[in-house]
Amino acid sequence: MEIxxxxxTKGGVGKTSIAYNFATYLSERDNYVLVIDQDHQCSISQLFDCDKQQHTVKGIYTGEKVGIKNVRKNIDLITGDYYLDRTEDWVISQPNTDTKLLTWVTMNLKDNLNISQYDYIIIDTHPDFRTATR
Ligand SMILES: Nc1ncnc2c1ncn2[C@@H]1O[C@H](COP(=O)(O)OP(=O)(O)O)[C@@H](O)[C@H]1O
Ligand SMILES: [Mg+2]
Known part of the structure; x- marks a missing residue:
């Protein structure tokens, strides 16, 4: 798996476009791709027509349920959360803040979410250097 x-830190430079196009490119070459939307503007979730606020990426930080939705052939998505910035404000007071995502991926490699099945994880971010991005 590659991530x-x-x-x-600048917006409007093509992060979301490149993430979307790269995920599509990989999927069309028979790679199984997981896209994680870490931008509270939810741009890449919108591009995949999948920004419904249920079981969003927020759960990676709060311990709530995280949903994985199939959005294209060979592409699954963890939907962004329009209030992820608020979750970041809260999570900064929690221990091991900067390793939450890595810990979550590691914890879910084999069980029901089976993250290990993906060839690639593609992460889109908000233009900042806050908790989710780090
Ligand atoms: N290679 C490109 N050439 C021209 N326009 C682009 C290119 N990549 C992105 N854009 C446009 O630039 C704008 C910002 O792109 P976006 O991917 O949303 O940036 P970011 O995610 O960094 O904020 C969008 O309108 C997008 O269509
Ligand atoms: Mg973007």
């Missing part, structure tokens, strides 16, 4: 994050 790619698209990160810039």
């Amino acid at each position: 790619y994050s698209f990160v810039s």
